Amino acid sequence: MAKIKNDNSNKTEEKLIISSAPHLRSKWSVKRTMYLVILALMLPTAAGIYFFGFNAIFVILTSVIAAVATEYLVKLLRKKPFVMDGSAVITGLLLALTLPPTIPLWMAAIGSVFAIAIAKEAFGGLGHNIFNPALAGRAFLQLSFPAQMSVWIAPSGFAPDAVTSASPLSDAFEKIGSNPEIYRELLIGNINGSLGETSALLLLAGGILLIILRVIDWRTPVAFIGATALLSLVLGQDAVYQVLSGGLMIGAFFMATDYVTTPMTRTGKIVFGIGAGILTVTIRLYGGYPEGVCFAILLMNAATPLIERYTQPRPYGLGKK
Amino acid sequence: MINNTLKPKYRGIPQWFKIPEYKLTAEYFIKTLPLPDRVIIPLHQHIGPPSYPVVKIGDKVLTGQKIGDSDEFRGVPVHATVSGKVVDIISFTDVAHNKEQQAIVIESDGKDEWIDMQTIDDLESLSNEQIISKIRDAGVVGMGGAIYPAHLKLTLPKSGRLETVILNGCECEPYVTADYRVMLEYGEKVISGLKIITKLISPDNIFIAIEDNKPDAIAHLTTILEKSNLNSKVKMVPIKLKYPVGARELLVKALLSKEVPLEGRCRDIGVLVHNVSTAKAIHESVIEGRPLVEQVITVSGGVKNPQNLLVRVGTPVKNIIDYCGGITDEANQVVLGGPMMGSAVPDTETPLTRGTRCLLLNNNQIRNEVDCIHCGRCIDACSMRLNPSLLAKYSKAGRYDDCGEAYIDACIECGVCTYVCPASIPITQYIKSAKQQLSLME
Structure with missing residues (x-):
């Protein structure tokens, strides 16, 4: 018995590629996903710059550059290839958007370094981290520099004389009667608060853009915002105010939808959203911190493997339970 | 009667992703490929026990004559697809079906004399x-x-x-x-x-x-x-x-x-x-008493003249490609079957086997696999409601038992999870290899 001889082998034959099916791939890539998120984040970023002027520009640049540089250095140390896939940019940008505009730049940089080096790369890099890196960075700054993390200035654009004043956040979310004027300011973002958290409308627009482009799933933000509003109502709070203020919008659309640190299953996304909503309201009303979104999401990040375990889809052909 | 027509239904398949159709050859009439000089007919072209050869080297055979048979009811016979002489019985690696098997090589006498068909x-x-x-x-x-x-x-x-x-x-x-x-x-x-x-x-x-x-x-x-x-x-x-x-x-x-x-x-x-x-x-x-010796296939993709051809089983892929004008420069892969489920073959001497519906000259753009980012697109796209990313993860780690518990058997290997994966993880490949390991363990 002889093997088939390949005597007419020519150049084309040598180049034949063997791969496993499917031999057709969609154009989606990690990079494309990340850059779409960055694109959507440009809306709240623009609002932040418009309201907080040079402060905003410097904080954002510092945070993003520190994030990318840290990623590069850590990859070098870990002897892994550095890929500019945009994920470090997102982390830096998201962190900056959650910081007070007046934060000293070196603090913003430290936040980025912590987010990338400790929260992301120490766990194995993109795809392996347990906690949302940007939020971990913010939590780190909150715990390390509580004073500087609670200075809120009124938006004054590029005007030089910014005035510090109490933020609606520091009012500990006490019951505020319905006040259309405040709602309008909250929607537009003309209010003191974190850099990119103030304009609920632009955050919503960015989130909807990502939902339409199928980058994120609608379930998480809907469950998150819905649970927050419902629980606020039940507890006799002003639900509209609770939803529009603080970090809820950016958290629901851009943090709780982070792929790596939240459940992959559809039911899991709803469970995650509801859990984060309940925790947010609880921390806001009864916790020691004025704002609860950051810690709510981080706590739910820790619960993600458990949620995934109990929300696996039921396969075809297994019959009804 | 046309009023027997029901409304189109499409339960169960996620609709959000789109796989292009590329039906280049839809309007091309079926042409008959000229008889090849030589056919290579594998003895195991079906699910079930393999057939054994019932001819010897040197035997004259007619088109449609039985050259391999099985004693078991579950097996099916194999037939000569041209008339001529049996020149060799070889063993070869059947990449398309992922197994070692025997094949009978017949040199055509060019006459295409058939057996008597009842x-x-x-x-x-x-x-x-x-x-x-x-x-x-x-x-x-x-x-x-x-x-x-x-x-x-x-x-x-x-x-x-x-x-x-x-x-x-x-x-x-x-x-x-x-x-x-x-x-x-x-x-x-x-x-x-x-x-x-x-x-x-x-x-x-x-x-x-x-x-x-x-x-x-x-x-x-x-x-x-x-x-x-x-x-x-x-x-x-x-x-x-x-x-x-x-x-x-x-x-x-x-x-x-x-x-x-x-x-x-x-x-x-x-x-x-x-x-x-x-x-x-x-x-x-x-009705015609005619054994399965030929089938219609689509030759498409990176070939000069894509078309639909009636081809004898056992025809080397090379003959078909040459008849269609040769491979274009972009194509770098020969696939037996469609782009989603077909098998890439290493060389163009590979024979066409029963049940193959397509010969695709593909332009495969190799992309490097990166780590899973847990986006969940594979779960959302799976018609069998599985968690492909989890199966791939278990398979990669050699945790085949866990694959079994995650219902790997339900996978129909349609390839959609791999198609939509932004991290370019060959999920289907991992699933197939885990299935194979599991079947070896049994």
């Missing part, structure tokens, strides 16, 4: 047993790609009967147009094959399922049906085009709103699904 005028003159044995003798296997022996599917289960027959005219893989052309050009044979199936099974319901992007095929088969005595029993159902609706599990779900049990077959819920090309082969085997 034609049947009246189907009613045959008993069901005679019909089944004719189908088995002709070596008919599932032409949709499953290559499961047709006579086994057509033998009624001991426990009772099959209530539903589905004739599958869905051809959801990109590029492939072979079944579409068969329906248009061999429609009478397809319906005649359906009649034979109906005689054997006597089902209560008969569906013909064709995707809604093939209105001519639907119209053509409807016209033929109207002239036949099957007309009143058959429901023609246009199915919404959506890969992988041609998979029998999903077709059953779309038509009957039932699911095939996880560890069962369609027949466990009283359903028989046959491909239209299998129906044609059944007609040829029973």
Whole structure:
């Protein structure tokens, strides 16, 4: 018995590629996903710059550059290839958007370094981290520099004389009667608060853009915002105010939808959203911190493997339970 | 009658992703490939026990003569596909089916002398047993790609009967147009094959399922049906085009709103699904007495003249490519089967085997696998409601038992998870290798 001889082998034959099916791939890539998120984040970023002027520009640049540089250095140390896939940019940008505009730049940089080096790369890099890196960075700054993390200035654009004043956040979310004027300011973002958290409308627009482009799933933000509003109502709070203020919008659309640190299953996304909503309201009303979104999401990040375990889809052909 | 038409249904398949159709050859009439000088006929071209050779090196054979056979009922014979001389019996690595096997090499004498074929005028003159044995003798296997022996599917289960027959005219893989052309050009044979199936099974319901992007095929088969005595029993159902609706599990779900049990077959819920090309082969085997020696394939992708060809089984891929004008510069891969489920072959001497519907010259743009980012797109895209990313993760780590517990057996290997994966993880490949490891462990 002889093997088939390949005597007419020519150049084309040598180049034949063997791969496993499917031999057709969609154009989606990690990079494309990340850059779409960055694109959507440009809306709240623009609002932040418009309201907080040079402060905003410097904080954002510092945070993003520190994030990318840290990623590069850590990859070098870990002897892994550095890929500019945009994920470090997102982390830096998201962190900056959650910081007070007046934060000293070196603090913003430290936040980025912590987010990338400790929260992301120490766990194995993109795809392996347990906690949302940007939020971990913010939590780190909150715990390390509580004073500087609670200075809120009124938006004054590029005007030089910014005035510090109490933020609606520091009012500990006490019951505020319905006040259309405040709602309008909250929607537009003309209010003191974190850099990119103030304009609920632009955050919503960015989130909807990502939902339409199928980058994120609608379930998480809907469950998150819905649970927050419902629980606020039940507890006799002003639900509209609770939803529009603080970090809820950016958290629901851009943090709780982070792929790596939240459940992959559809039911899991709803469970995650509801859990984060309940925790947010609880921390806001009864916790020691004025704002609860950051810690709510981080706590739910820790619960993600458990949620995934109990929300696996039921396969075809297994019959009804 | 056209008013037998049900509304298009598409339950069970996620709709959000789009796989391009690339049906370049849809309007090309089937041409016959000139006889090759040499054919290589593997002895194991079906699911079941392999056949053994019944000819020796040096024997003269006629087209359609049995050259391999099996003593088991589950096996099917293999036939010479050209007339000439047996020049070699070789062992070779069948990449397409991932196994080592024997093949008989026949050098054509160019005359194409056939065996005597016994034609049947009246189907009613045959008993069901005679019909089944004719189908088995002709070596008919599932032409949709499953290559499961047709006579086994057509033998009624001991426990009772099959209530539903589905004739599958869905051809959801990109590029492939072979079944579409068969329906248009061999429609009478397809319906005649359906009649034979109906005689054997006597089902209560008969569906013909064709995707809604093939209105001519639907119209053509409807016209033929109207002239036949099957007309009143058959429901023609246009199915919404959506890969992988041609998979029998999903077709059953779309038509009957039932699911095939996880560890069962369609027949466990009283359903028989046959491909239209299998129906044609059944007609040829029973009515014309003609063994399965040739089949219609689509040659497409990076080839100068894409077309639909009637090709003898065992023809080396090289002959087909040369006839179609050769490979274009962009193509870097030869795939037997469609782009989603076909197998890439290492060299063009590889023979075409039964059940292959497509020869695709593909331009594979290799992308590096990166770490899973847990986006969940594979879960959202899986028609079988599995967690492909988890299966891939377990398989990669060698945790095959965990794969089993995550219902890896339900996977139909349609490739959609890999198609949508932004991290370019070859999920389907990991799943296949885990399945293989699990089957070795048993």
